[in-house]
Amino acid sequence: MVDIRLTNTRTRKKEAFTPIDAHDVRMYLCGPTVYDRAHLGNARPVLVFDVLLRLLNHVYGADHVTYVRNFTDVDDKINAEAQRRKAAGSDLSLEDLIVERTDETIAWYHADMDALGAARPHHEPRATEYIAQMIAMIETLIANGNAYAADGHVLFDVRSFPEYGRLSGRSVDDMIAGARVEVAPFKRDPMDFVLWKPSDADLPGWDSPWGRGRPGWHIECSAMSEALLGQSFDIHGGGIDLQFPHHENEVAQSCCAHPKAEFARVWLHNEMLQVEGKKMSKSLGNFFTVRDLLDGGNPGEVIRFVMLSTHYRKPMDWTQAKADEARDIMWEWRKLTRDVQPAAQPDPRVVEAIANDLNTPGAIAVLHGLRDDPALLLASARFLGLLQQGDGDWMNADLQVLDSLAEYRGIDDVLAQIEARFDDIRAEAMQSKDFSRVDYLKSALTDAGLEVRMSKARVELILRPGTNQHRVVGIADELAS
């Protein structure tokens, strides 16, 4: 059995991982608010958890792991977009417009995460499907003396939970001293947070004991994780920015609703993403979505490679230079493993690296050492979700012939034709010692993007990413005439 060690935010330590039930390992990842395309930062926790899922599947068996990731489809940004569409003259109701917006966003999200090679979770609950469970949990919290209704709202009373602040290492008093919290008049304590809030007629709402309203942001994850994973489960995670307030508040809600349960045993948080050394932001002009990168010619598995080449607990800097280097490496590995059957098991050192707090850079370093064993390289790379079947289309696209004539002949035939002719010309040059024609031909082929290898025995032409196949065909035709 592989020993898994994970850094638990709750204890600030790297600990041996022991599931509550080895036959039913359960984890929950905070998913996206579905108001717009996923940006690059959204992809990081998804990929971290995807690697974790593969590890757990490997160790405990795929039938014994349950992975839940929610969609937050109750949110003011979604409401704003729906209201904008309504104002723009849509005939649909506000509710339908919200469904329309969230449905299309979820479809985008699926397409983008699929492109990165991330497996779909077993459950992808939408907040709107669990309103009843949220209301029930809020009622329990009120009954337990941890929440109170005031002015149409229901608030969580942070002073009723002595552990409040433990996950994020903050104290209520310190935070209040920071004086950055909005103090609504109906709050008993400035740090109290909303469990339920009233909705006007032009906002989506559900009937509740406190009137028509909608849930606060945090309660959904408490309610959905309980519904799908139980009151205690193994791993809960997300970006480090969620540590406070989102996860702190989840802990407060779930632990107070179920004082005898553990809620999440292990908390996993990934560090933030930067772009070219700076925070990704629209104002800096370095904000982009996963789709922007994919459409910009970065294959999904190349993006994945870049993401995995930095450990999840360190800030990750996205640069185009890294993406270019990753693309070259993936291209090499794809070539090495073409038509190769994967080994039955990944290299144990790769599994070991991942088991050691998801050390993806360490695992990639092992991969580099497997060039002489393509079958093992393939199996090990797939363990990380790289070199997966079907994901290599980007390379095939590069290898495919764009020119109709070349398509008819096949690029391999075209190259073979040039190679044969090149051999003759070179043989003549060897005799005459006049290499000018050889050099001219070589530079023409190199300029077209091919790699030209001249061994003693023969000339070999190798396709590279971005080879201009029109020019290659042109050269072939020129030589033939």
Add this chain to the structure above:
RNA sequence: GGCGGGUUGGCGGAGAGGUUACGCACCGGAUUGCAAAUCCGUGAAGACCGGUUCGAUUCCGGUACCCGCCUCCA
């Protein structure tokens, strides 16, 4: 103001209290008509100041700088 993360060789990026990370780049050699590719090989690090230790880049304390959170945020 409070809390947290980071700082490793030209660049990227890990582990480990003492022995080569690894990748890319560079340099040297083999090879080549010249190259490319390939193979072999060399060099290069741990922000700064203290402390613990036989020994620290790795542990502890402090300083500097960078980043993030405390408000919607992965």
